[in-house]
Structures are given as structure tokens and as C-alpha cells.
Amino acid sequence: xxxxxxxxxxxxxxxxxxTNVSTAPDTAxxxxxxxVVRDGVKFxxxxxxxxxxxxxxxxxxAHIDAALCNAAVAAGATILHxxxxxxxxxxxxxxxxxxxESHISIHTWPERDYAAIDIFMxxxxxxxxxxxxxxxxxxxxxxxxxxxxxxxxx
Amino acid sequence: xxxxxxxxxxxxxxxxxxTNVSTAPDTAxxxxxxxVVRDGVKFxxxxxxxxxxxxxxxxxxAHIDAALCNAAVAAGATILHxxxxxxxxxxxxxxxxxxxESHISIHTWPERDYAAIDIFMxxxxxxxxxxxxxxxxxxxxxxxxxxxxxxxxx
Numbered sequence: 001x002x003x004x005x006x007x008x009x010x011x012x013x014x015x016x017x018x019t020n021v022s023t024a025p026d027t028a029x030x031x032x033x034x035x036v037v038r039d040g041v042k043f044x045x046x047x048x049x050x051x052x053x054x055x056x057x058x059x060x061x062a063h064i065d066a067a068l069c070n071a072a073v074a075a076g077a078t079i080l081h082x083x084x085x086x087x088x089x090x091x092x093x094x095x096x097x098x099x100x101e102s103h104i105s106i107h108t109w110p111e112r113d114y115a116a117i118d119i120f121m122x123x124x125x126x127x128x129x130x131x132x133x134x135x136x137x138x139x140x141x142x143x144x145x146x147x148x149x150x151x152x153x154x
Numbered sequence: 155x156x157x158x159x160x161x162x163x164x165x166x167x168x169x170x171x172x173t174n175v176s177t178a179p180d181t182a183x184x185x186x187x188x189x190v191v192r193d194g195v196k197f198x199x200x201x202x203x204x205x206x207x208x209x210x211x212x213x214x215x216a217h218i219d220a221a222l223c224n225a226a227v228a229a230g231a232t233i234l235h236x237x238x239x240x241x242x243x244x245x246x247x248x249x250x251x252x253x254x255e256s257h258i259s260i261h262t263w264p265e266r267d268y269a270a271i272d273i274f275m276x277x278x279x280x281x282x283x284x285x286x287x288x289x290x291x292x293x294x295x296x297x298x299x300x301x302x303x304x305x306x307x308x
Contacts, residue, residue, distance in 0.1 A: 034244060034263055044263055044270055047203065049302055081237050083252060090188060094257070096250045098237060102261050103250060107274065109188055109198060109305070116198055116304040118272065120261065146302060148203055150270040151263070 035151065036123060044151025045102055045122030050134065052115040054141025058108035059091030067137035068097050068104045068117075071130035077101045077121060101125045115140075120150065189305065190277060198305025199256055199276030204288065206269040208295025212262035213245030221291035222251050222258050222271075225284035231255045231275060255279045269294075274304065 035042050057063050061084045072079055077099045084095030096105040102120035109115070115138065119127040135143065189196050211217050215238045226233055231253045238249030250259040256274035263269070269292065273281040289297065 033265065034246070035266065044266075044268060045261070047270070047272070049201065049304070051305060080239055080248075083235050083237065085234055085252060087254075092188070094234075094252060094254075096252060096257060096259070098239060098248060098250060100241075100248075102248060102270075103259050105250070105257050105259065105274070107199070107256050107276070111187065112189065112198075112305070114198060114305050116201070116256075116274070118201070118274070120259070120270070120272070122261070148300060150203070151205060151266070151268050 034122070035153070041149065042153050043149040045120055045149075046127050047102075047118065047120040047148040047150050048127045048131075049146040049148070050117040050119065050131070051144040052117065052134075052138055052140035052142075053144070054113050055108075055115050055138040056113070057138055058113065058115050059086075059093065059110040061086045061093045061095070063137070064093050064095065064106060064108070065097075067133065068095075068106060071119075071133040071137075072097055072099055072104055074133050075119075075121060075125045075127060075129035077125050099125075104130070188276070189307070195303070196307050197303040199274055199303075200281050201256075201272065201274040201302040201304050202281045202285075203300040203302070204271040204273065204285070205298040206271065206288070206292055206294035206296075207298070208267050209262075209269050209292040210267070211292060212267065212269050213240075213247065213264040215240045215247045215249065217291070218247050218249065218260060218262070219251075221287065222249075222260060225273075225287040225291075226251055226253055226258055228287050229273075229275060229279045229281060229283035231279050253279075258284070 035044055065084050069079055081098040086093055091110045093108045096103055101123050104119045106117045119130050121127045189198055219238050223233055234254055235252040240247055245264045246262050248261045250257055255277050258273045260271045273284055275281045
């Protein structure tokens, strides 16, 4: 069961003025169980909470957008939507990349060289495959990571 | 230090055709430390991972959008952007509400009556204040919750 199997037609429901409708490849399988089995347990998806310390370029929304999208693609994910905000006066950035396989979010505190990232991926995608590109993009002096299997049913 | 203190001017950087620029009240204070202190420890924000089981209305993107926006407002958060996708054939919904105080995301598996929600709020907002409205909106038979203080510096 691949992550894309969860997808057939995809409809966007933005809460803004415009309404977009996009489609993705219809690779849905007959089974209605989209949970994954890995290491002998069944769950909905893997959720990583990643804290970067001593990181750089945390006040550059275009760089952050590109970095997270590249990381998503490296993990084999399909990007559906991304949106970033740039705050002043501290230059912090908040944003998210919505994936067919869940999401990547980031919130940065440039004044502390700190960023809080979370990477949630279901299906065949492995969120650990994003970590090398994230480290390359932000060059943190340390990384703290917590892993949660969401929807774990054993 | 309120969450809005992190905000001055807000610029949107959507990775789509349109580029929006919005503004929010400039309540920034002179201090450059936007971490919060609560219960004697300093950290960036509180992150809740909320798993709903036996939940209903998980295949209704408009309902989910409204429910999460209402929950955000109930916690005193400021909504900057929201975006939801509706998958077929399973009817699952993925989406996010980007807040001035971080974000709320959801991914649903209606075929299992399961939803994975995460609520990250910095500043004065308390993500626990969203839980009652989330339970009211989706009527889960059980809720599992994990709490992380992100960016904890002691």
C-alpha cells in the first residue's frame, strides 16, 4: 500500500476567496485500509518533531519554502500546497507544506537561532529521509528529535 | 509577552500563483525574546498531538475547517490561513490552519473513524483550550493526547 494509494481525486478547500480544485493520479486500490504495517505494527503514519538549535537562514521564507519542499520530495512525498508567513520585527517564519502523505510545518525564532519543525508522513514515505536536507539547509549546531507513530493499533 | 507580540507586519509567501500580503496589528514589544515562561520553565510553545478514535464527520472538509478555526479562536489564536484537501475514494481530509501562534493540522482516515490532529501554539495561547470544541465537533469515543514543550530551555 503506497501513500499515493490514499489519493484518487483531490479537492482543495482553501478558506480564502478562491476555491481551487486539483487532481492527482488515481492509484487507489480496492482495499479501504490505508494504515501501514512496518516493523510488525500497524499505524496511520510516522510523525517526527524536530528542534533545530544554532540554525541559520531562519528569517528567509523563500529559502525555507524551497528547503522543505526539497525535503518532502526527497522522502518521496507529493506536495499539494505550501504557505509561509514572515513575521516582523523578529523575522520569524511560520509555514506548512501540505502533502498527499500529510504535512511538514516549521516555525522559526531567528533571535534564538531556533526552529520547530514537524514532519508527518503516512504511507510508504519515511520522514527520516528529510533530515539530511533539513540539516543541509539550516546548518544547525544541534538537532533534537522525537518520533511518534500516529494511530498505532499494534 | 503575548503571542501577538511576535507579530508586526505579516507577509504571506504562498507557493502558488498568487502572492498575498496581509498585515496584523503591530503590538511588537522592544524585547527580542519571544519564548514564553510557564510553570518555571522557558520554551517556544506547546505542541499537542491528539489522536481521535471512534470519531464522526471525518469526511466533511467544510465541517473540519470550521471546527478547527473555531477551536483556534477559542484558544485566543489568530488565524492567518487555512487549507484543506479532500481525498477520494476514502473521503479522508488533510489540512492545516496556520496561526500567528503556530498551527493546527488534521489528517483523517474515515474508514477507521480515526483522525490525527496536532495543535502547536506559542505565546499566551493554550492549546488545551481547543480540546472541548474538537471533541464536540467530532464526538470521538476516545482521545489520546501527547504533550511536547517545543524549544524547552529550562
